[in-house]
Amino acid sequence: MAKIKTAIFPVGGLGTRFLPATKAMPKEMLPVVDKPLIQYAVEEAAEAGIEQFIFVTGRGKSAIEDHFDHSFELEYALRAHSKDEALEVTRAMMRTPGSVSYVRQQEPAGLGHAVWCARHLIQDEPVAVLLADDLINTGDAPGCLSQMVNTYDSEGVRGGNMVALMEVERSQTQSYGMISPGEERYIEESRLIEVKGLVEKPPPQEAPSRLAVVGRYIIEPGVFKELAAQERGAGGEVQLTDSLAKRVGQAPFQGLVFKGSRYDCGSKIGFLTANIAHALERPELSESLREWLRGQMASS
Numbered sequence: 001m002a003k004i005k006t007a008i009f010p011v012g013g014l015g016t017r018f019l020p021a022t023k024a025m026p027k028e029m030l031p032v033v034d035k036p037l038i039q040y041a042v043e044e045a046a047e048a049g050i051e052q053f054i055f056v057t058g059r060g061k062s063a064i065e066d067h068f069d070h071s072f073e074l075e076y077a078l079r080a081h082s083k084d085e086a087l088e089v090t091r092a093m094m095r096t097p098g099s100v101s102y103v104r105q106q107e108p109a110g111l112g113h114a115v116w117c118a119r120h121l122i123q124d125e126p127v128a129v130l131l132a133d134d135l136i137n138t139g140d141a142p143g144c145l146s147q148m149v150n151t152y153d154s155e156g157v158r159g160g161n162m163v164a165l166m167e168v169e170r171s172q173t174q175s176y177g178m179i180s181p182g183e184e185r186y187i188e189e190s191r192l193i194e195v196k197g198l199v200e201k202p203p204p205q206e207a208p209s210r211l212a213v214v215g216r217y218i219i220e221p222g223v224f225k226e227l228a229a230q231e232r233g234a235g236g237e238v239q240l241t242d243s244l245a246k247r248v249g250q251a252p253f254q255g256l257v258f259k260g261s262r263y264d265c266g267s268k269i270g271f272l273t274a275n276i277a278h279a280l281e282r283p284e285l286s287e288s289l290r291e292w293l294r295g296q297m298a299s300s
């Protein structure tokens with residue numbers, strides 16, 4: 001099986017849709033129940049076999065670096081009070097020394113710019129890109145990136161580009177990169193769709209399909225060559241979608257319709273529903289939350 005060893009986590013965005021919460025705190029540190037979004041993404045990557053974790057940060061994002069480092073005062077206090085479980089929670093999330101790197105995106109010029117900022121930290125091989133604000137819950141099934149990695153070495157995919165796909169309403173196409181689908185096939189129950197074109201945030205009447213790209217990618221080195229041009233696209237930003245689109249026909253390109261639920265935690269409604277859905281799965285919370293929700297429904 002192809003081994004994807006490196007993942008890039010672009011966390012340099014401003015998170016303006018979450019102001020004022022994100023004025024002094026990174027959007028990626030917003031918690032879903034009790035875990036920050038970025039930790040869900042890192043855990044998903046680790047489960048998929050990722051060994052090198054590259055964060056593309058920006059000003060005001062130092063909380064992310066602290067989160068993945070030791071907190072000696074906290075650990076000392078937890079040990080002193082015999083809070084062993086809490087101590088284990090803080091320790092279990094530490095990664096192997098030397099496996100986490102940070103590079104600063106000096107201005108939030110777009111996702112394509114953020115990914116390009118990581119170019120000197122990677123080898124000449126395919127890498128994964130995970131957007132933490134797209135929270136993907138796959139329950140007991142493998143995580144979204146694992147599902148992608150598991151099919152990445154198949155005929156017609158190997159060495160190329162892969163994106164995670166989901167179907168959206170036509171009215172929503174302006175919020176996503178949308179694909180032109182080609183041939184469709186199944187590999188071990190995974191639905192793979194050839195990507196014949198990609199367009200960022202098209203209006204509904206111009207969208208080539210209802211298949212939207214969500215924040216999980218495996219990209220090959222050719223994408224970085226395209227990114228080097230740093231051409232501005234939709235919204236005046238350097239879009240990853242535009243460089244991916246240029247690779248159609250140059251390298252294999254497939255979309256995987258992942259199994260699971262995706263929450264757009266960059267939006268308020270996505271963040272709220274993610275919290276409720278995840279809390280309902282937690283044994284210590286679900287009963288009282290259900291009771292409260294029932295009460296709300298009855299009184300509305």
Ligand code: UTP
Nearest residue numbers: 010011012013014015016017108109110114266
């Ligand atoms: P978004 O498109 O959600 O943008 O980024 P944003 O700036 O974070 O949020 P809003 O729209 O202002 O509310 C998706 C992911 O890409 C990263 C973000 O940090 C987020 O994880 N990103 C975006 C960057 O790292 N750099 C950028 O220049 C833009």
